Amino acid sequence: MVSLRNLIACLAGAAVAAALHIPADSAYAPKHATCPATPLVRGATGISAAESDYITRRHRKASAALKTWLRSVDEGFDSVSKEWPAHSSGKGAKAPVVALTSSGGGYRAMLSGAGVVKAFDGREKVKTGVSGLYQALTYEAGLSGGSWLLSSLSANDYPTISSLQKSLWEEALESSLLVTSILVSTPKDTIYSTVEANVKAKRDAGFEPTIIDPWGRLLAYGLLYGVDGGVRATLSGLTKTSSFKSYMAPYPIITALGVETGSCIPEVNATQYEFHPYEFGSWDAGVAAFAVSKYVGTSFSNGRPIKSCITNYDQLSYVLGTSSNVFAAACTPVPANNSADASLVQNFAAFVSKPGSDVSVRETFGLFPNPFQGRHDSPEVSGLSTLELVDGGVGVGYQGNPIWPFLYRSDVDVIIVNENSADTRDNYPDGTQIVNTYKAAVAVGLKRMPTIPSVETFVTKKLNQKPTFFGCHSTEAATIIFIPNFNYTFTSGQPTSKIQYHRNETVGMISNGVEVGNYGGKDNWPLCLACGITKKNGKKLPDGCAACFEEYCFN
Numbered sequence: 001m002v003s004l005r006n007l008i009a010c011l012a013g014a015a016v017a018a019a020l021h022i023p024a025d026s027a028y029a030p031k032h033a034t035c036p037a038t039p040l041v042r043g044a045t046g047i048s049a050a051e052s053d054y055i056t057r058r059h060r061k062a063s064a065a066l067k068t069w070l071r072s073v074d075e076g077f078d079s080v081s082k083e084w085p086a087h088s089s090g091k092g093a094k095a096p097v098v099a100l101t102s103s104g105g106g107y108r109a110m111l112s113g114a115g116v117v118k119a120f121d122g123r124e125k126v127k128t129g130v131s132g133l134y135q136a137l138t139y140e141a142g143l144s145g146g147s148w149l150l151s152s153l154s155a156n157d158y159p160t161i162s163s164l165q166k167s168l169w170e171e172a173l174e175s176s177l178l179v180t181s182i183l184v185s186t187p188k189d190t191i192y193s194t195v196e197a198n199v200k201a202k203r204d205a206g207f208e209p210t211i212i213d214p215w216g217r218l219l220a221y222g223l224l225y226g227v228d229g230g231v232r233a234t235l236s237g238l239t240k241t242s243s244f245k246s247y248m249a250p251y252p253i254i255t256a257l258g259v260e261t262g263s264c265i266p267e268v269n270a271t272q273y274e275f276h277p278y279e280f281g282s283w284d285a286g287v288a289a290f291a292v293s294k295y296v297g298t299s300f301s302n303g304r305p306i307k308s309c310i311t312n313y314d315q316l317s318y319v320l321g322t323s324s325n326v327f328a329a330a331c332t333p334v335p336a337n338n339s340a341d342a343s344l345v346q347n348f349a350a351f352v353s354k355p356g357s358d359v360s361v362r363e364t365f366g367l368f369p370n371p372f373q374g375r376h377d378s379p380e381v382s383g384l385s386t387l388e389l390v391d392g393g394v395g396v397g398y399q400g401n402p403i404w405p406f407l408y409r410s411d412v413d414v415i416i417v418n419e420n421s422a423d424t425r426d427n428y429p430d431g432t433q434i435v436n437t438y439k440a441a442v443a444v445g446l447k448r449m450p451t452i453p454s455v456e457t458f459v460t461k462k463l464n465q466k467p468t469f470f471g472c473h474s475t476e477a478a479t480i481i482f483i484p485n486f487n488y489t490f491t492s493g494q495p496t497s498k499i500q501y502h503r504n505e506t507v508g509m510i511s512n513g514v515e516v517g518n519y520g521g522k523d524n525w526p527l528c529l530a531c532g533i534t535k536k537n538g539k540k541l542p543d544g545c546a547a548c549f550e551e552y553c554f555n
C-alpha cells in the first residue's frame with residue numbers, strides 16, 4: 001500500500017516532472033487549448049464575418065486618407081470624392097478599395113518593396129508626390145520576400161520603413177544569420193541554441209519540425225522585434241496590435257502553394273493558400289475552405305477537431321518561412337551538417353536532425369496539420385492529414401506576385417502590383433509572373449483579372465520597366481497598377497540568392513525602391529496614379545486624366 005506521504009511525494013514529483021517537461025522556450029511550441037464552441041472550418045463562400053467587419057471599418061479610414069491624398073494631388077478630385085458617401089456599402093459610387101501586392105525575390109524584393117511602401121507612406125519625413133497613398137490601402141499582400149516585408153510591418157505594429165531600416169534591417173542584413181560562417185560563429189551562439197531549443201520544443205510538444213522552423217526563426221531575427229527574434233509573434237496575434245485594433249492598417253495576407261503528395265514541384269494548377277490574421281485556407285476548387293488561423297495546428301475530421309485544439313502553431317516566422325520555402329524544390333533528403341563550410345540548407349537540417357544523418361524530403365516542406373481533412377467539399381486534400389506547402393512563387397506555373405487573393409474578393413477595385421521578381425538574367429522583371437497569373441485566372445474563369453499581354457509585349461514596349469495600368473477599360477475586371485523594379489539610382493537587380501547586404505546596399509535598395517514607387521519623380525505620375533485609382537469610381541475626373549489614360553492604360 002502506498003503511504004499518504006509517498007503519494008504526496010509522488011504527486012509532487014509528477015508535478016515537478018511535468019513542469020520540467022515544459023521547455024523554457026515553449027513560447028515557440030504549439031499548445032493544447034480548449035476548442036471554442038463556434039465552427040473552426042467553413043466553406044469558401046465569401047470572406048469571413050470577421051474580415052468583412054475589419055474591411056468595412058478599414059475602408060472608412062482608407063477612404064478618408066484617399067480623399068486627402070487625392071486633394072493634395074489635384075483639387076479637381078474634390079468633385080469625384082464628394083460623390084462617395086462616408087459610410088458606403090453595396091453598389092454605387094464609393095471610394096475604391098485599393099490593395100497592394102509585394103512580390104517574392106528574397107531580400108531584393110523585401111527592400112525594393114519596402115522602398116515603394118516608403119514612397120507611399122505619408123508618415124515619412126521625406127515626401128514624394130505619392131506620399132499618403134499607403135494610408136489609403138485596405139489590403140496588403142506579400143509572397144516570399146514580400147511576406148518578409150509585410151510581416152516586419154504588421155507584427156511590429158506598422159512602424160515606418162525608415163525606422164525599420166535604421167533600427168532592425170541594416171544591422172540584421174549586414175551580419176546576416178543566413179551566412180553560415182556568421183550563423184555558427186561565437187557571438188551568435190545564443191541565437192543558435194535558442195533556435196535549436198525552439199525546434200526541440202516543437203518536437204517535444206508532439207509536432208514534426210522541418211527545416212522551415214529554423215529558416216523562419218533565423219529570418220525573424222531580422223524582421224521581428226521582441227524577445228528571441230519575435231518568437232511571440234503569431235499570425236492570429238496580429239489582431240492584437242494597436243494599429244490593427246484601430247483599423248489603421250491594411251489587412252495583411254501572405255500566400256503559399258500546396259504540393260501534391262509524393263511530388264515536390266507545384267503543378268501549374270497548384271492550390272494557392274492564403275494566411276491572414278483571421279483565417280488560413282484556399283478559394284481554389286480543390287480546397288474551397290478556410291480555417292480559423294488561431295487554431296491552425298489542430299487535427300480535424302470533416303471540420304470538427306479530432307482531439308483537443310492546438311494554438312501557437314501559427315508562428316508568424318513559420319508562415320513567412322513557408323511562403324519563402326524554396327528548399328523543397330530540390331526534392332532530395334538533405335544531410336544535416338552544422339559546419340561553417342556546409343550549405344545553408346544543410347545547416348538548417350542540422351537543427352532538425354543529428355549531424356551525420358539526413359532530413360527527409362517531407363522535412364523540407366512547411367507542414368500544416370490539414371484543417372480540411374475528411375471534408376467532402378475539399379476533394380484535393382480531404383484524404384491528407386498534413387498539408388505540404390512551399391513558396392508561393394515556385395513550380396511549373398509560378399506566380400511570384402500575390403494577386404490571386406484579390407481575384408476572389410470582388411469588392412477590391414484596384415490592385416497595385418509591385419513586381420520585384422528576377423525574370424531576366426540581370427534580375428529584373430519581364431512580366432512573366434503576372435502573365436502566369438493571367439493564364440491561371442483564365443483557366444479557372446476568374447473575371448477580376450484584366451487581360452495581360454505576352455512577355456514579348458512587356459519587353460518590346462518596356463512595360464517591365466515603367467508603371468502601366470491594365471483593365472482601365474474593363475468594367476468586369478479590377479484595375480491593375482503594375483509597378484516593376486527598375487534601377488533608377490541603384491543596381492536593384494540583386495540576385496535572389498544574395499543573403500547579405502552591407503548597410504550602404506540596404507540604403508541604396510530602399511532609396512531606389514522609393515524611386516520605383518514614385519516613378520523616378522516623373523511630373524505627371526501623382527496625377528496619373530490618382531486618375532488610374534479613381535477611374536471606375538468617379539464620374540467627373542480632372543481634365544488631365546484623359547492624357548494619363550492615353551499614356552498609362554495598356555487596355
Ligand SMILES: *[C@@H]1O[C@H](CO)[C@@H](O)[C@H](O)[C@H]1NC(C)=O
Nearest residue numbers: 258267269270271285286380
Ligand atoms: C490539376 O489538374 C489535374 C488535371 O486536370 C487534376 O488531376 C488535379 O487534381 C489538379 N490539381 C489541383 C490541385 O487542383
Ligand SMILES: *[C@@H]1O[C@H](CO)[C@@H](O)[C@H](O)[C@H]1NC(C)=O
Nearest residue numbers: 335337338339341342355356
Ligand atoms: C560537413 O560539410 C563539410 C564541408 O562540405 C565537410 O567537410 C564535412 O565532412 C561535412 N560533415 C559531415 C558530418 O558530413
Ligand SMILES: *[C@@H]1O[C@H](CO)[C@@H](O)[C@H](O)[C@H]1NC(C)=O
Nearest residue numbers: 426486487488489490491492
Ligand atoms: C541601369 O541598368 C542599365 C542597364 O544595365 C545601365 O545602363 C544603367 O547605367 C543602370 N543605371 C543605374 C542608375 O545603375
Ligand SMILES: *[C@@H]1O[C@H](CO)[C@@H](O)[C@H](O)[C@H]1NC(C)=O
Nearest residue numbers: 490491502503504505506508
Ligand atoms: C558598400 O560598402 C562596402 C564596404 O565599405 C564597399 O566595399 C562597397 O563597395 C559599397 N557598395 C556600394 C554599392 O556602395
